[in-house]
Amino acid sequence: xxxxxxxxLRREYGERAALRDVGLRxxxxxxxxxxxxxxxxxxxxxxxxxxxxxxxxGEARVLGARLPDEAWKVRGRIGFLSHEPLLYRDLNGRENxxxxxxxxxIERGAIEERISFLLAAVGMERRADDRVAELxxxxxxxxxICRCVLHEPELLLLDEPDSHLDAPGRELAxxxxxxxxxxxxxxxxxDPERFLPEADKVLRLAVDGSAELTEAALR
Amino acid sequence: xxxxxxPPATPVVPSTVAFRAILGKDLRAELxxxxxxxxxxxxxVTTFVIFRFGLDRTSLSGDLAAGVxxxxxxFAAILGINRLFVAEREEGGFDxxxxxxxxxxxxxAAKAAALLAYLxxxxxxxxxxxxxxFLDSAAALAPLALVLLLADLGLAATxxxxxxxxxxxxxxxxxxxxxxxxxxxxxxxAATGAIEPLLALGGPGYHRFGTWLAVLGLYDLVFLLVxxxxxxxxxxx
Numbered sequence: 001x002x003x004x005x006x007x008x009l010r011r012e013y014g015e016r017a018a019l020r021d022v023g024l025r026x027x028x029x030x031x032x033x034x035x036x037x038x039x040x041x042x043x044x045x046x047x048x049x050x051x052x053x054x055x056x057x058g059e060a061r062v063l064g065a066r067l068p069d070e071a072w073k074v075r076g077r078i079g080f081l082s083h084e085p086l087l088y089r090d091l092n093g094r095e096n097x098x099x100x101x102x103x104x105x106i107e108r109g110a111i112e113e114r115i116s117f118l119l120a121a122v123g124m125e126r127r128a129d130d131r132v133a134e135l136x137x138x139x140x141x142x143x144x145i146c147r148c149v150l151h152e153p154e155l156l157l158l159d160e161p162d163s164h165l166d167a168p169g170r171e172l173a174x175x176x177x178x179x180x181x182x183x184x185x186x187x188x189x190x191d192p193e194r195f196l197p198e199a200d201k202v203l204r205l206a207v208d209g210s211a212e213l214t215e216a217a218l219r
Numbered sequence: 220x221x222x223x224x225x226p227p228a229t230p231v232v233p234s235t236v237a238f239r240a241i242l243g244k245d246l247r248a249e250l251x252x253x254x255x256x257x258x259x260x261x262x263x264v265t266t267f268v269i270f271r272f273g274l275d276r277t278s279l280s281g282d283l284a285a286g287v288x289x290x291x292x293x294f295a296a297i298l299g300i301n302r303l304f305v306a307e308r309e310e311g312g313f314d315x316x317x318x319x320x321x322x323x324x325x326x327x328a329a330k331a332a333a334l335l336a337y338l339x340x341x342x343x344x345x346x347x348x349x350x351x352x353f354l355d356s357a358a359a360l361a362p363l364a365l366v367l368l369l370a371d372l373g374l375a376a377t378x379x380x381x382x383x384x385x386x387x388x389x390x391x392x393x394x395x396x397x398x399x400x401x402x403x404x405x406x407x408x409a410a411t412g413a414i415e416p417l418l419a420l421g422g423p424g425y426h427r428f429g430t431w432l433a434v435l436g437l438y439d440l441v442f443l444l445v446x447x448x449x450x451x452x453x454x455x456x
Contacts, residue, residue, distance in 0.1 A: 052314055054455070076229030076320030086311035090248040102240035103319035105232035131251075147315075 001064065003028040003155055003184040004049065008058035010209075011044050018044040020209035022058070026201060028154075031185040033195045036205035042188040043083070045205070046157045049186060050080045063155060076104055079153035081161055081177075085144035089133035093124060093143045096132060097150060104151035118146040122172050137164040142172070149176050156185045162194070229320040234328070237321040241329035246336065248306065255299045256337055263295040263345040267352050279353040285414035288349055289407060292342065292367070293374070297396050299337045300378035303330055304386040317454060327379055327450040331443075335375040342367050359417040362428070366417070369435040370410040376442035377402050383453050409434040 002025055009022040018041040026032050034042050047053040049062055051071035060066070065073035080086075087096045094115060101111045119128045122142040132140060141164045148156065161177055162170050179185060179198045189195045196202065204212045249255060270287050271277070279287060307313045316326055346367070350357055377399060385394040413431035416424040 050318060052317055072231075072320075073229075075318060076232075078318060080314070080318055082311070082314070084311040084314070086315040088244065088248060088306055088310050088312065090252050090306070091244065095244075095247065099240055099244050100315065100319075102236055103232065103316065103321055105230065105236070105320065 001028050002026065002061070003030070003063055004032075004186070005061040006058065007060075009045075009048070009055055009060055010057040011041070011048055011053060012056045017209040019048070019205075019211070022203075022205075022211040024201075024203060024211075024213055026184060026186070028184050029182040030200040031179045031187065031198055032201045032203055033192065033199035034186060034188045034203045034205065035190075035192055037207055040205035040207050041209055042205055043159055045203075046080070046082070046159050046186065046188055049155075050078055050157050051075065052080075074155075076151060077154045079148040079151070079156045081144055081148040081156070081158045083159055083163070085132070085140045086147060087132045087140060087143055090131060092131050093119070093128040093135070093146075096143065097146055100147050100150055106151060114150065115146070118150060118176070121176055122146055123168070138166060138169055141165055142169060145173050145176055154184065156183055156187075158185065159188045160190065161187065162189075162191065232319065232321045234322045234325045237319070237325035238329045238332070241316075241326055242332050245306075245329065245333040249333075249337070255302050256340060259295040259298045259337065259341050260344045262298055263291050263341065264348050266291045266294070267345070267349055271352050276353070278355055280355075280418055280420040282411070282415045284353060284418040285411040287353070288346075288418075289370075289411050289414060291349075292338075292345070293400075293403060293407065295341060295345070296334075296338055296374055296378060297399065299334060299341075300382045300399065301385075301392050301395050303334055303379065303382040308386045313454065323451045323454050324447050326454070327383070327446050330383070331375040331379040331446065334378055335371055338371040338374060339368070342371070354418065356422065359423040362417050362423060362425075363414060366410060366413040366432070366435070369432060369439060370406060373406045373435060373439040373442055374403065376439060376446050377406070380442065380446045380450070380453075383450065406435070406438050409438060 004024060004026040006022050006024040009019055010017065011019040022045065034045060036042050044053065048055055048060065048067070051067060051074060054068045063074045063077055065071065091099070097115045097118070098111060101114065106114060119125045122145055124139065124142050124146070127135060127139055132143065145161070156177060158177060161173060165173055187195050187199070202214050316323065346360065346363070350360065381395050381399045381402070385391040385398065388394050409431050413428055413435065416426045416428060
């Protein structure tokens with residue numbers, strides 16, 4: 001089954017086209033690297049796929065659901081890692097994860113175990129009870145990664161997942177966000193050397209909103 | 220398109236679970252930071268002091284007492300209303316909630332409940348101060364509590380709706396009161412109409428009290444239903 005299928009996708013902000021005629025077919029379990037300069041529409045594409053932005057035109061299907069009309073069908077099946085960690089600064093890491101776990105309907109009895117596992121996986125057990133406002137950008141990113149995979153999503157939409165992470169942090173993140181376990185991934189990156197080897201397809205976006213899809217060259 | 224029949228949608232999380240999670244998060248954050256309630260209470264008490272010296276009166280009754288009390292509470296409420304969705308806007312809460320398999324009206328209900336809780340706590344603090352400053356007797360406080368609770372419910376519904384619209388504007392501190400105050404006119408008429416006889420000189424009276432309570436209840440119902448009906452659309456991009 002195609003996890004993502006786009007035909008002639010457009011997204012405009014007023015007069016300016018952020019995405020123009022984007023076409024793409026990504027099968028379940030495949031990884032897509034999205035490349036392009038600043039302002040090329042990479043984050044916009046991710047937000048459209050995450051159902052957070054409505055397409056201005058064209059056709060978009062994500063996990064079999066037609067966007068935007070059937071967006072409700074894919075909520076809870078997507079893990080979205082953006083520039084913002086989507087964490088409340090006045091709550092601590094554990095409280096934030098507990099909040100997201102409840103919003104995603106994780107069984108009350110399973111929440112603490114899942115959170116402890118993820119915090120250990122990103123090396124955040126010791127700082128999990130500190131308020132997010134008191135954490136460094138790298139630690140917030142580690143917590144955001146936990147939030148992104150907390151509900152075991154089928155599709156990961158990752159916007160520069162390595163931002164703010166040190167070398168050990170990148171390795172830990174790879175365990176949770178890597179291509180294994182049949183998950184479909186869309187990774188926006190400015191670091192093609194790191195992500196191209198694990199990508200099945202590459203989408204290059206240009207500043208004028210146009211897109212070019214190729215099979216990954218370095219795989 | 221080849222993906223005609225995708226896997227079934229994630230089951231929607233029960234609204235009560237989402238409601239409790241969002242409300243609990245908001246109350247926990249407020250208890251930890253005290254960003255809204257102390258400012259609201261301080262504003263209200265300061266306003267009473269200004270009225271006391273500005274009017275040069277140690278006792279108020281009837282329509283003047285009702286007007287001073289309600290206007291002060293309404294403007295103090297605006298401080299809380301302005302901040303109601305700030306964390307959602309600035310810390311990505313809107314995105315997180317829109318990504319979750321929940322009925323978004325749970326967000327409206329939880330925010331309105333949080334605002335209602337702020338208003339009730341505010342009144343528990345400042346109405347006794349008002350009574351000390353301006354009232355000769357505390358006999359009206361019990362029926363006054365009923366009026367204020369009904370008025371708070373309407374203000375919470377309207378305030379939540381307006382706050383969710385204004386928070387995306389750079390002029391949100393200006394926009395929220397500009398839109399809210401005209402909408403609160405019927406609420407203000409009914410609230411002061413019910414409070415006025417309660418604070419009458421010589422003790423509480425109940426002239427048309429039931430009518431004003433019914434108007435307050437109707438206002439609450441209308442704005443709760445409007446909020447339920449339109450809130451989902453307000454969260455779209």
